[in-house]
Amino acid sequence: MRRRLLALVVSGSLAAGALMSACGSDGGTDVKLSVQGERGRTVAEEQGCTSCHTSDGSKGVGPSWKGMAGSKIELNDGSTVVADDEYLRAAILDGRSQVVKGYANIMPVYKGELSDSQVEDLIAFFNDLAAPTPEN
Numbered sequence: 001m002r003r004r005l006l007a008l009v010v011s012g013s014l015a016a017g018a019l020m021s022a023c024g025s026d027g028g029t030d031v032k033l034s035v036q037g038e039r040g041r042t043v044a045e046e047q048g049c050t051s052c053h054t055s056d057g058s059k060g061v062g063p064s065w066k067g068m069a070g071s072k073i074e075l076n077d078g079s080t081v082v083a084d085d086e087y088l089r090a091a092i093l094d095g096r097s098q099v100v101k102g103y104a105n106i107m108p109v110y111k112g113e114l115s116d117s118q119v120e121d122l123i124a125f126f127n128d129l130a131a132p133t134p135e136n
């Protein structure tokens with residue numbers, strides 16, 4: 001009796017897991033996230049960032065976050081910057097201060113909307129997405 005109950009619970013959670021990975025509402029990332037990166041992903045979902053950004057490399061209204069951190073970013077003024085933590089912080093808080101080439105200057109300003117720790121968590125998330133994934 002006990003065993004059957006356990007089997008039920010296990011198969012139930014497996015099904016839920018399969019469903020969740022199938023729908024990929026988070027923009028679909030299969031990268032292993034750090035604890036802080038996981039929090040950052042939650043912040044991105046709660047703040048609605050993922051309606052414009054993906055984590056899987058596909059282009060949305062804004063650039064994908066996959067492989068962004070640490071890469072060279074071309075801006076619409078013709079300059080190139082490296083997406084270090086400082087750039088990422090500025091891009092999150094005031095996207096209008098530097099606009100990625102090929103994209104519209106429509107990202108909302110989040111200065112005053114996000115706490116320092118939310119911004120730190122987002123940056124950790126972006127850095128996780130930049131990390132090489134040996135499994136792939």
Ligand code: HEC
Nearest residue numbers: 047049052061062063073091092095098099100103104107
């Ligand atoms: C209405 C759509 C929209 C929303 C919502 C939005 N963004 Fe953006 N974001 C953009 C666009 C468009 C760009 C590219 C133009 C620019 O740099 O401003 C961008 C650029 C960025 C960049 C720089 C990307 C790069 O490749 O250099 C980061 C980082 C970023 N957004 C993070 C966020 C975060 C975090 C949130 C939520 C707190 C968010 N965005 C919400 C549209 C959006």
